[in-house]
Amino acid sequence: MSGTLDREEKAARIRHLLSTEGDSVERNTQGFNRGRYDAVADLSDYEELKSQARAVKEDAIARLPELIETVRESVQSRGGHVYLAEDAADANRYVREVVESENADSVVKSKSMTSEEIEVNDALREAGAEVWETDLGEFVLQVADEAPSHIVAPAIHKSEADIAELFNAHFDPDEPLETADDLTRFAREYLAERIAGADVGMTGANFVAADTGTLALVTSEGNARKTVAATDTHVAVAGVEKLLPRFEDVAPFVELIGRSGTGQDITSYVTFLTPPGDAPTMDFEDDSLSEGADNREFHLVLLDNGRMEMREDDQLRETLYCIRCSACANSCANFQHVGGHAFGGETYSGGIATGWEAGVHGLDSAAEFNDFCTGCTRCVNQCPVEIDIPWINTVVRDRLNRGESNKFDFLVDGLTPDEETESGGLDLQKRLFGNFPTLARLGSATAPVSNWVARAPGTRALAERALGVDSRRDLPEFQRESLREWFAARGGTTVRDADREAVLYPDPYTDYVAVERGKAAVRTLEALGVSVRIPDLPASGRAPLSQGMISTAESRAEAVADALAPHLDADRDVVVIEPSDLAMFRADYRKLLPEEAASRIADRSYELFEYLYGLLENGADADTLRASDGERVAYHSHCQQRTLGLEEYTTEVLGELGYDVVSSDAECCGMAGSFGYKREYYELSMDVGTDLRDQFADEERVVASGTSCCEQLAALRDETVGHPIRRIAPAE
Amino acid sequence: MTDEHGTETSENSTHTITSRDSHTLPMTGLVQQFDSEATDAGCEVRRAAVEDFAEEIADLLEPPAVGAPLPFDGVSLPERATTDPTPAELESAETGITPARFAVADYGSVAIESTPAGDEQVSLWPGHHVAVLAESDLVADMPAGIERVGEIARAGGDVVLATGPSATADMGELVLGAHGPRSVSVVLLEDR
CATH class of the missing domain: 1.10.1060 (Fumarate Reductase Iron-sulfur Protein; Chain B, domain 2)
Incomplete structure (x- = not known):
C-alpha cells in the first residue's frame, strides 16, 4: 500500500x-x-497465574503431535469421534458429512471464531441445512449479514438503537422493540424455537484437555449449554492449539480468561464436557427428559489450517x-x-x-x-x-x-537485509520514517533553511503525495545548534571527580529538535552531582524497527552496543530521555542482539526520571532543583514507558519537589511515533488523541515524556507541550 | 457475554445471609466468602438447617416448577416441583431446583453436574434457578474446584461452574437473563 x-x-x-x-x-x-x-x-497471584498459563501453553504446543494422539484415544474410548482437519475445506467436508448422515435439516451453533475461520455456515447451507447462530451477538450479525468486529463481543460496533432498528425492520414485531431487554427477550424466544427444532449442535472449545477428552466452554448467555443439551449430535470445532496436556492445566486459564477479556472475575458459565456425558438429549415430542438418555453422539474436529506450520515458525x-x-x-x-x-x-x-x-x-x-x-x-x-x-x-x-x-x-x-529490498519493495513512506535520524541530522545542519523549506506549501503537498506525510501535521523544527554542539561549546560537563558518571543518550530528536530538554537534563544531572558525557552515539534503531525494518534495526543495535561498550566498561550509566529509545535498550534489544550484549545494555540504562529518582533516594540534594509550592501539573506518560513500569518515577519526583501531579490513563496519545503523521491514519490518530485531550481539558500546564506525545498534545491543545525535566531543571 | 457484573464489590461486612430462623450455625470463613462472592455475582444466598429446608424452598418457589432429585439426607424436593419433566414443561417452568455438587467459595460459583435426571436442563431453562448446596461441599479456590471437576471429568461426567445469572451485553446494554436463568438463588444446607 x-x-x-x-x-x-x-x-x-x-x-x-x-x-x-x-x-x-x-x-x-x-x-x-x-x-x-x-x-x-x-487477583493477588496474577503475575504467577500468567506465568503458569504461559508454561502450560509452551509445553502443550511443543508436544502437540503427541497430544493429538492422546485426545484421539481419550475421546474414542468414550465412543466419540476425532477428526484432524488439514484445512478449512477438509473441516467443512467432514462437518457436512456428519450433518448429512444425521439427516439434519437444522443446525444450531454457539459462538466460535474457529467456525468463522472455516466459514462452516456456508458449507452447511450448501448441504441443505438451516444454520442458526444462538449467541445473541452472532445472531445480530447473522440478521444484519455482517462480520464480527471483536473476537469476544462480535456485535460490539452496534448500539441498542442500531439493533432495535435492525430487528424492527427485519422481523416486523407486533410491538416495536426498543430496549436491550426487549431485544434480548425477543431473540431468546426466537432462538428457543430454533434450538428446540435443531438436530445438530455446533460449538467451539476454549480448551481441550487431551488426557480426559474434556472440552471447556467459557460463556455467559447459556446458549452453548442449550446448543449441546437440546440436540443429540454435538460437533465441536477447535484449533489444534486448544489442546492442553492434563485436565487440571485448565485452572489458571479459568481464572484469567474472563478477567482478561471483559473484566469479569469469571463468566457466568464455564462448562466442562466429557462427551457423551450423562445429560439426556431432548426430543420435544418426548414424554419425559429421561427418555433421551444415552443417545448422544460426539465429533471433535481439530483444525490445522496452517497451525502446524506456525508451530515450526520461531516468530x-x-x-x-x-x-x-x-x-x-x-x-x-x-x-x-x-x-x-x-x-x-x-x-x-x-x-x-x-x-x-x-x-x-x-x-x-x-x-x-x-x-x-x-x-x-x-x-x-x-x-x-x-x-x-x-x-x-x-x-x-x-x-x-x-x-x-x-x-x-x-x-x-x-x-535478507532490508537494504537489499529497500530500493525495490519498501514503501517510500516507510523509508522516510525509518530513516528519521538521518533526516534529523540533515535538517539540523541546514536549519533554518530546512524548516522554511518544510513549511513551504508546495513542499507539504509534495510530501503528502509522494511520502504520505499528512499536511495537517506540524513538522519537527530543527535547531541550528545541536545538543552535542552546545555541550561541546560549553566545554563538556561542569562536574569533575564525581562518584557517578553518566552517558546522556543523544537521541536524534533531543539532539536536533527538542534541544532544550537535553540541556535541562544535563543541568539537572549535574546539579545532583553526576558527571555527564554526551558522546556521538548511533540512533537506537527504533525508527526502522517501527516500520518493520528488522535487519536495519539489528545493525543499529549492534552499532549502539559497540559504541556503548567502552562506556559500560568504564562503569558509566546510560541515561535516556526519549522513552521509545529506552524501550529499545531495555526490551527490544533482547530480540535484536545476543543475550549477553542485550542484558549488559538493559541493566545499565535508565529513563531520565527513573535515574533522578534513584539519585534522590540515595541522598542527592533535591534543593538544587526547581521546586514548586503546589503548582498543578498534568502528566502524560509514554506508552512504552508505562509498559516498562516507569511512569511513577516522574510523578514521584515531581511530587517530591512539591508539584501537584495528575496523570492520564489514556493508553496512548494516538501519535505513536510516525503513525499520526501518515496521511491515511491522521484522522484516527487525532480521534484517539481526543481521549487525552478531554482528560486534560481543564488542566493549564501539561507535560509529557515522549516526543510524539508532546507533539500530539501540542496539536490537540494548540500550545507547546514540553518534557517534565524542563519544569524542574535549575536555571542556566 | 456480559459486561461488568461479577466484578463489583459489595459491603461484605454489613451483608448477612437471609435466614428465616434464629438458630443458624455460625458462619465459617468459607461460607462467608461464598456468600459474599455469590452475592456480588448476582445470586441470592440463603442458609438453612435441614429441618427448615422445606419452608425455605417453599418461599423461593414460583410455580410452575421443575426439579432434579436432591441427594442430601433428610432433604427432598417440594411436591410442586415436577421431576423428569417433558421438554415442554421445562420450557414453561418458572423455577428449576437442582443440587450443586460443590461450590467454589472465592468465585461464588456452583458446580452443576449433568445427570440422566436432567440437572443441566433444569438449571438452565427456567427463569429462576435454585441451587441447593451442602456447606461441607464448599471448596476454597479455583485450583481446588478444578480438582473436583477433574474427578468428575475422569469419570465421564459433565459439569458447569455457574456464577450468577446468565447475562449478555450483546444488545447494547447489560441484560440479565439471556438464554439461561435471569435469577439464581443458592440455598446452603448448614448441617450437611
Missing part, C-alpha cells in the same frame, strides 16, 4: 468507521479495559499460545476507536490477529491491517499468556516489506 489513491481510500474507510461504529466500539472496549484493570488488581509460534481473550484489542488505543472492521483481517481482529491471519489465511490478509499496531506495547502486560504481540506485528511487517506474499517462503529463504 503505497500510492496516493490507496492512502485516500484507506483514510476514507477509517473516517467512515469512526463516524458509524467508533462510538459504540469505544464505549464497549474501554469498559472492558477498565474492567480488566480492576479485575486483575483483585509466529507464540500466536498459538493465544486464548483469544481480546485483552490486546481492548487495551489498544487504535482498536478502541476503529474496531475490528478496520483493525482485523478475514477472521480475527486486534493485535494478535496479525499472527493468526498470517498463519491461517496468509500474509495478504495480515497486510490489510498490520499498520494499525503502532508498537505502543500497551497490550504486552495485558496478555494472559505473555505474548509479545508488538513483536509479532513487527515480524509480519518485515515480511510484508520484503514482499513475501506466499505464506512460508521465509522459512526457506531466511531473512
Whole structure:
C-alpha cells in the first residue's frame, strides 16, 4: 500500500468507521479495559497465574503431535469421534458429512471464531441445512449479514438503537422493540424455537484437555449449554492449539480468561464436557427428559489450517499460545476507536490477529491491517499468556516489506537485509520514517533553511503525495545548534571527580529538535552531582524497527552496543530521555542482539526520571532543583514507558519537589511515533488523541515524556507541550 | 457475554445471609466468602438447617416448577416441583431446583453436574434457578474446584461452574437473563 489513491481510500474507510461504529466500539472496549484493570488488581497471584498459563501453553504446543494422539484415544474410548482437519475445506467436508448422515435439516451453533475461520455456515447451507447462530451477538450479525468486529463481543460496533432498528425492520414485531431487554427477550424466544427444532449442535472449545477428552466452554448467555443439551449430535470445532496436556492445566486459564477479556472475575458459565456425558438429549415430542438418555453422539474436529506450520515458525509460534481473550484489542488505543472492521483481517481482529491471519489465511490478509499496531506495547502486560504481540506485528511487517506474499517462503529463504529490498519493495513512506535520524541530522545542519523549506506549501503537498506525510501535521523544527554542539561549546560537563558518571543518550530528536530538554537534563544531572558525557552515539534503531525494518534495526543495535561498550566498561550509566529509545535498550534489544550484549545494555540504562529518582533516594540534594509550592501539573506518560513500569518515577519526583501531579490513563496519545503523521491514519490518530485531550481539558500546564506525545498534545491543545525535566531543571 | 457484573464489590461486612430462623450455625470463613462472592455475582444466598429446608424452598418457589432429585439426607424436593419433566414443561417452568455438587467459595460459583435426571436442563431453562448446596461441599479456590471437576471429568461426567445469572451485553446494554436463568438463588444446607 503505497500510492496516493490507496492512502485516500484507506483514510476514507477509517473516517467512515469512526463516524458509524467508533462510538459504540469505544464505549464497549474501554469498559472492558477498565474492567480488566480492576479485575486483575483483585487477583493477588496474577503475575504467577500468567506465568503458569504461559508454561502450560509452551509445553502443550511443543508436544502437540503427541497430544493429538492422546485426545484421539481419550475421546474414542468414550465412543466419540476425532477428526484432524488439514484445512478449512477438509473441516467443512467432514462437518457436512456428519450433518448429512444425521439427516439434519437444522443446525444450531454457539459462538466460535474457529467456525468463522472455516466459514462452516456456508458449507452447511450448501448441504441443505438451516444454520442458526444462538449467541445473541452472532445472531445480530447473522440478521444484519455482517462480520464480527471483536473476537469476544462480535456485535460490539452496534448500539441498542442500531439493533432495535435492525430487528424492527427485519422481523416486523407486533410491538416495536426498543430496549436491550426487549431485544434480548425477543431473540431468546426466537432462538428457543430454533434450538428446540435443531438436530445438530455446533460449538467451539476454549480448551481441550487431551488426557480426559474434556472440552471447556467459557460463556455467559447459556446458549452453548442449550446448543449441546437440546440436540443429540454435538460437533465441536477447535484449533489444534486448544489442546492442553492434563485436565487440571485448565485452572489458571479459568481464572484469567474472563478477567482478561471483559473484566469479569469469571463468566457466568464455564462448562466442562466429557462427551457423551450423562445429560439426556431432548426430543420435544418426548414424554419425559429421561427418555433421551444415552443417545448422544460426539465429533471433535481439530483444525490445522496452517497451525502446524506456525508451530515450526520461531516468530509466529507464540500466536498459538493465544486464548483469544481480546485483552490486546481492548487495551489498544487504535482498536478502541476503529474496531475490528478496520483493525482485523478475514477472521480475527486486534493485535494478535496479525499472527493468526498470517498463519491461517496468509500474509495478504495480515497486510490489510498490520499498520494499525503502532508498537505502543500497551497490550504486552495485558496478555494472559505473555505474548509479545508488538513483536509479532513487527515480524509480519518485515515480511510484508520484503514482499513475501506466499505464506512460508521465509522459512526457506531466511531473512535478507532490508537494504537489499529497500530500493525495490519498501514503501517510500516507510523509508522516510525509518530513516528519521538521518533526516534529523540533515535538517539540523541546514536549519533554518530546512524548516522554511518544510513549511513551504508546495513542499507539504509534495510530501503528502509522494511520502504520505499528512499536511495537517506540524513538522519537527530543527535547531541550528545541536545538543552535542552546545555541550561541546560549553566545554563538556561542569562536574569533575564525581562518584557517578553518566552517558546522556543523544537521541536524534533531543539532539536536533527538542534541544532544550537535553540541556535541562544535563543541568539537572549535574546539579545532583553526576558527571555527564554526551558522546556521538548511533540512533537506537527504533525508527526502522517501527516500520518493520528488522535487519536495519539489528545493525543499529549492534552499532549502539559497540559504541556503548567502552562506556559500560568504564562503569558509566546510560541515561535516556526519549522513552521509545529506552524501550529499545531495555526490551527490544533482547530480540535484536545476543543475550549477553542485550542484558549488559538493559541493566545499565535508565529513563531520565527513573535515574533522578534513584539519585534522590540515595541522598542527592533535591534543593538544587526547581521546586514548586503546589503548582498543578498534568502528566502524560509514554506508552512504552508505562509498559516498562516507569511512569511513577516522574510523578514521584515531581511530587517530591512539591508539584501537584495528575496523570492520564489514556493508553496512548494516538501519535505513536510516525503513525499520526501518515496521511491515511491522521484522522484516527487525532480521534484517539481526543481521549487525552478531554482528560486534560481543564488542566493549564501539561507535560509529557515522549516526543510524539508532546507533539500530539501540542496539536490537540494548540500550545507547546514540553518534557517534565524542563519544569524542574535549575536555571542556566 | 456480559459486561461488568461479577466484578463489583459489595459491603461484605454489613451483608448477612437471609435466614428465616434464629438458630443458624455460625458462619465459617468459607461460607462467608461464598456468600459474599455469590452475592456480588448476582445470586441470592440463603442458609438453612435441614429441618427448615422445606419452608425455605417453599418461599423461593414460583410455580410452575421443575426439579432434579436432591441427594442430601433428610432433604427432598417440594411436591410442586415436577421431576423428569417433558421438554415442554421445562420450557414453561418458572423455577428449576437442582443440587450443586460443590461450590467454589472465592468465585461464588456452583458446580452443576449433568445427570440422566436432567440437572443441566433444569438449571438452565427456567427463569429462576435454585441451587441447593451442602456447606461441607464448599471448596476454597479455583485450583481446588478444578480438582473436583477433574474427578468428575475422569469419570465421564459433565459439569458447569455457574456464577450468577446468565447475562449478555450483546444488545447494547447489560441484560440479565439471556438464554439461561435471569435469577439464581443458592440455598446452603448448614448441617450437611
